[in-house]
Amino acid sequence: MKLFTHNMLTSKMIKNVKVGYPLKLNAAEVKVTPSEFRSTYVSRMLPKIDWGVLYEATQSIGHAEAIPSSISDDYEKNEDFLRKAHHALFEIEVINGEMICPETGRKFPIKDGIPNMLVNEDEVN
Amino acid sequence: MVSHSCANNTFLFWFSNEHSNFRLAEMEALFKYFQLDRAILDRRKAKGPFVLMDFPDESGPRKLMSKTVLAHSCYELWASGVALEDLHENMKLNLHLVAPFVDDSFQFRVDTYGKTLTHKEKLPLIDTFEYMPLDGKVDLKTPELSLHLIQFFGMDPNRVPEYPYQQYFGRWLFDGQRRLVSKINLKDRKFIGNTSMDPLLSLLMANLALVKPNDIVLDPFVGTGSLLVASALMNAYVVGSDIDYLMVHAKTSSSRARQKKRASDESIRANLKQYGVENQYLDVVVADASRPLWKDDFKFDAIITDPPYGIREPTEKIGTSRQSPDYKIKEEHLALHIPSKISYTLQDIFSDLLNYSSKKLNIGGRLVLWIPISRTEYDEDKLPRNPALALVSNCEQTLTSTASRRLLVYEKIKEPTESCTTVLDGSALMYRFKFFEVDPTTHRRARKAKSVQEFGKSSKRGQQQSS
Numbered sequence: 001m002k003l004f005t006h007n008m009l010t011s012k013m014i015k016n017v018k019v020g021y022p023l024k025l026n027a028a029e030v031k032v033t034p035s036e037f038r039s040t041y042v043s044r045m046l047p048k049i050d051w052g053v054l055y056e057a058t059q060s061i062g063h064a065e066a067i068p069s070s071i072s073d074d075y076e077k078n079e080d081f082l083r084k085a086h087h088a089l090f091e092i093e094v095i096n097g098e099m100i101c102p103e104t105g106r107k108f109p110i111k112d113g114i115p116n117m118l119v120n121e122d123e124v125n
Numbered sequence: 126m127v128s129h130s131c132a133n134n135t136f137l138f139w140f141s142n143e144h145s146n147f148r149l150a151e152m153e154a155l156f157k158y159f160q161l162d163r164a165i166l167d168r169r170k171a172k173g174p175f176v177l178m179d180f181p182d183e184s185g186p187r188k189l190m191s192k193t194v195l196a197h198s199c200y201e202l203w204a205s206g207v208a209l210e211d212l213h214e215n216m217k218l219n220l221h222l223v224a225p226f227v228d229d230s231f232q233f234r235v236d237t238y239g240k241t242l243t244h245k246e247k248l249p250l251i252d253t254f255e256y257m258p259l260d261g262k263v264d265l266k267t268p269e270l271s272l273h274l275i276q277f278f279g280m281d282p283n284r285v286p287e288y289p290y291q292q293y294f295g296r297w298l299f300d301g302q303r304r305l306v307s308k309i310n311l312k313d314r315k316f317i318g319n320t321s322m323d324p325l326l327s328l329l330m331a332n333l334a335l336v337k338p339n340d341i342v343l344d345p346f347v348g349t350g351s352l353l354v355a356s357a358l359m360n361a362y363v364v365g366s367d368i369d370y371l372m373v374h375a376k377t378s379s380s381r382a383r384q385k386k387r388a389s390d391e392s393i394r395a396n397l398k399q400y401g402v403e404n405q406y407l408d409v410v411v412a413d414a415s416r417p418l419w420k421d422d423f424k425f426d427a428i429i430t431d432p433p434y435g436i437r438e439p440t441e442k443i444g445t446s447r448q449s450p451d452y453k454i455k456e457e458h459l460a461l462h463i464p465s466k467i468s469y470t471l472q473d474i475f476s477d478l479l480n481y482s483s484k485k486l487n488i489g490g491r492l493v494l495w496i497p498i499s500r501t502e503y504d505e506d507k508l509p510r511n512p513a514l515a516l517v518s519n520c521e522q523t524l525t526s527t528a529s530r531r532l533l534v535y536e537k538i539k540e541p542t543e544s545c546t547t548v549l550d551g552s553a554l555m556y557r558f559k560f561f562e563v564d565p566t567t568h569r570r571a572r573k574a575k576s577v578q579e580f581g582k583s584s585k586r587g588q589q590q591s592s
């Protein structure tokens with residue numbers, strides 16, 4: 001699971017959960033898979049990203065040095081910054097680990113790179 | 126018909142036989158994608174598998190052919206006629222068209238539709254073009270100029286006429302994307318299942334969705350990911366989800382005839398890698414499409430999907446029919462508990478999908494889906510409707526005399542308000558694919574009986590759980 005995906009996922013499917021975001025991230029195994037950098041794509045993506053959540057995620061899985069704590073104002077022209085953002089969003093992958101609902105503590109396992117967001121029938125409305 | 130001024134701006138598009146119902150829809154989408162003049166499409170002339178359109182130059186046709194999976198070739202039309210003499214008369218008035226190519230190496234070909242001609246029958250036809258002012262040498266392998274006489278013998282294989290109904294002559298320009306279709310054939314694909322979508326239809330769906338490079342495309346019923354393959358090949362980034370854990374992990378039993386176990390490296394991602402587009406893979410997630418999953422302000426450029434019909438895969442969602450609101454799974458059972466599922470009616474599947482798409486698409490973004498239809502009950506007014514989504518195309522693929530599926534394309538035209546709910550008259554939905562029932566277990570039969578009970582019930586589903 002890429003940190004991009006983590007940045008988009010919620011636990012709102014659980015009953016009584018209001019926001020369900022961000023999910024806390026714990027990783028047992030992390031892998032870096034190089035992928036092609038496309039600056040226009042990354043800069044188009046950034047407005048959709050919650051930078052604080054991405055930063056927090058890199059911290060929690062041992063890639064603290066990957067990105068600066070705040071987003072650069074001129075990121076469209078800052079290739080160095082965009083490359084870092086690309087790396088954090090699309091290259092760092094959690095292979096095994098879990099995500100945790102901030103409101104209920106419910107855990108979502110990540111196995112072989114695939115998060116399991118299914119909840120049980122007693123957890124939904 | 127002898128057209129006396131066959132200007133060099135008429136182009137002949139030769140469509141494949143299959144899926145003729147989808148031709149116009151694909152062309153409409155491609156005209157929109159490339160922002161071509163829609164009037165050109167409206168003025169088209171069609172005869173059997175041939176469509177003639179006038180363009181100012183070949184840039185429009187080049188663009189269309191760079192994406193179409195339904196047209197297999199495109200020609201600049203030089204002459205046409207019912208009788209060969211008429212065609213030649215027409216050609217002789219247009220000899221100026223040959224001028225730019227006089228020194229090119231060339232070949233002549235005779236292509237027929239509706240009748241097969243032997244090589245021996247073709248040669249004398251080619252000889253009738255002797256008068257063409259061509260000085261280059263003949264090259265049958267890689268000619269610079271490829272000239273085609275195309276004869277149309279009608280659509281009825283039982284009444285093939287002696288002479289063609291229509292003949293066209295022109296310069297071959299481009300082929301369509303049939304090669305891409307064979308490149309992603311299911312036989313050689315790493316990970317497939319019995320729900321994998323036909324490669325041609327997958328690519329067609331991506332075309333209808335106007336998928337463009339760097340888009341983000343979602344398939345909420347991703348299965349083996351065949352729809353993601355098509356979008357990834359168009360350089361979109363792809364995301365999928367499916368309720369079936371074993372499917373998403375490629376651990377279901379193999380659907381290949383002579384192979385029981387799946388290879389350990391089978392996956393949706395491996396499929397993209399196989400076609401050189403692993404870069405386009407974002408993620409797949411195990412999740413129930415009837416429940417919210419993504420954060421509200423994350424929008425997709427397209428949602429392309431083949432929802433479950435309960436034929437070869439379950440139509441289920443997480444839930445329970447136990448009424449008690451404080452029903453809880455016992456602590457000691459939790460670790461091994463597999464979520465219980467309740468039947469997810471077709472009506473709810475489609476209502477949820479439209480409600481969901483009305484929120485999760487960008488404005489202008491498209492939802493492309495298949496819906497199973499009872500042909501005897503069908504009426505366009507019964508199709509799912511949502512005020513935030515305009516139905517832009519609706520094509521039928523017949524399966525049996527009473528059952529079909531329709532490929533529907535919706536475009537998001539505005540942000541939904543609280544009152545924007547999906548309306549759908551379920552009486553036209555096909556609940557019972559009798560012909561496709563392979564192995565109906567009692568469980569499944571019970572579920573079918575339940576959906577039959579609901580047959581005819583019209584539903585209005587709100588937005589409560591569908592963001």
Ligand SMILES: C[S@@+](CC[C@H](N)C(=O)[O-])C[C@H]1O[C@@H](n2cnc3c(N)ncnc32)[C@H](O)[C@@H]1O
Nearest residue numbers: 320321346348349350351367368369413414441
């Ligand atoms: C027609 S198949 C899609 C096939 C897919 N296009 C492919 O290439 O294999 C429908 C899929 O929907 C899944 N499904 C059924 N109910 C679901 C639900 N409530 N949420 C998410 N996926 C579901 C099934 O597991 C199945 O894989």
